[in-house]
Every structure is written in structure tokens, then in C-alpha cells.
Amino acid sequence: MTTWTEALRRAELVAAGAVLARRGLIRGREGNLSCRIGDGVLLLTPRGADKGRLVATDLVLCDLEDSPPAEASTEAPAHFAVYRACPDVRALAHAHPPGVLALAALGRLPDPNALEEGLALVPRIERVGAAAPGSPELAAACARALRRAPAAVLARHGVLCGGADIWQALERVEALELLAGLALAAAERTVAI
Numbered sequence: 800m801t802t803w804t805e806a807l808r809r810a811e812l813v814a815a816g817a818v819l820a821r822r823g824l825i826r827g828r829e830g831n832l833s834c835r836i837g838d839g840v841l842l843l844t845p846r847g848a849d850k851g852r853l854v855a856t857d858l859v860l861c862d863l864e865d866s867p868p869a870e871a872s873t874e875a876p877a878h879f880a881v882y883r884a885c886p887d888v889r890a891l892a893h894a895h896p897p898g899v900l901a902l903a904a905l906g907r908l909p910d911p912n913a914l915e916e917g918l919a920l921v922p923r924i925e926r927v928g929a930a931a932p933g934s935p936e937l938a939a940a941c942a943r944a945l946r947r948a949p950a951a952v953l954a955r956h957g958v959l960c961g962g963a964d965i966w967q968a969l970e971r972v973e974a975l976e977l978l979a980g981l982a983l984a985a986a987e988r989t990v991a992i
């Protein structure tokens with residue numbers, strides 16, 4: 800039976816997916832979202848779906864003790880690994896923000912010190928080296944990163960942010976993209992010597 804809490808969390812993930820898509824932080828079938836709904840139980844976005852157009856019944860109920868269900872996101876191993884390693888992480892948002900990716904292509908990470916909200920939301924940002932999407936190597940590296948920091952930039956891929964709820968995870972994705980945009984704009988105003 801669907802509990803009130805589960806129904807609320809399903810609605811939140813649907814809304815958060817729409818926000819990610821509307822703000823250009825994911826395109827098409829990119830990205831994935833999840834949250835805990837109880838001890839060892841998660842809701843995860845489904846494999847291959849447009850996260851901007853989800854409905855509540857699309858979300859996949861997962862047991863952390865088991866392997867991820869086949870219908871769950873291809874990045875389910877990373878979500879499982881982070882939840883198993885980080886008891887304080889209650890929700891996760893994975894996106895492909897274009898500014899962060901552009902900055903990463905220049906070999907740079909966003910600087911939390913550039914903005915007060917950077918310091919408040921993402922005071923530490925980890926870098927995860929390139930690894931195949933959905934791989935155990937990427938999952939293990941994400942768990943190591945999220946144990947040390949609330950946000951990680953995944954090389955040649957995107958970002959993964961944790962939070963006390965999906966809204967905090969989303970705020971962190973947005974903060975990374977804002978910091979990256981500032982850094983790129985500042986770089987454009989400089990003169991090469």
C-alpha cells in the first residue's frame with residue numbers, strides 16, 4: 800500500500816525532474832533523481848524516461864538490500880552506493896549542467912568562494928574521474944566523493960549532489976551551475992596574454 804509519505808516523495812521527484820528540464824540542467828532522457836522513503840527503501844527515476852515529463856507511478860521503488868531493479872535508472876548503482884555509504888544523504892540529484900561541463904572541459908571546478916550561496920550550499924566540491932556511466936567504478940567513486948562533500952563534478956559527464964531532501968539536492972545542482980556560469984563569464988572578460 801502506498802503511504803502518504805511515499806505519495807509525497809513521488810510527487811516531489813516528479814516536480815524536481817520538471818525543474819531540472821525547464822532550467823536546462825538536463826535534456827531529453829538525461830539525469831536521474833532519488834530519495835529515501837524509509838529505512839533501506841528508495842524511490843528512483845526510471846531508466847530511459849524523459850525526467851521532465853514523469854508521472855508519480857513512473858518512479859521505481861527499490862530495496863537497498865537488493866540489487867537495483869532492471870527498470871530503475873542506469874545510474875542506480877551510483878545512487879545505491881552513495882546511500883549505503885552516507886546515512887545523512889536523504890536524496891540525490893544527477894544532472895548534466897552545461898556551464899559546469901564547459902568549465903570542466905577547461906580543467907576547472909566551480910569555486911564555492913565566489914558566492915555566499917556557494918559557501919552555504921556547496922562549501923566543498925569533489926571531482927570524480929571519468930568512468931563509464933552505470934559502472935561499478937563510477938558508483939564507488941561517487942560514494943567516496945559524497946562521503947567528503949555534498950556535491951561532485953563527474954568528469955566528461957555531469958554532477959551528483961546529495962541533500963536532506965530532493966529540493967536541497969536540486970539547489971546544490973543549481974548553485975554549481977550558477978558558480979560555473981560566473982566563472983565562465985569572468986573568463987570571457989579576460990584578455991589572453
Ligand SMILES: [Zn+2]
Pocket residue numbers: 829830893894895932956957
Ligand atoms: Zn548522467
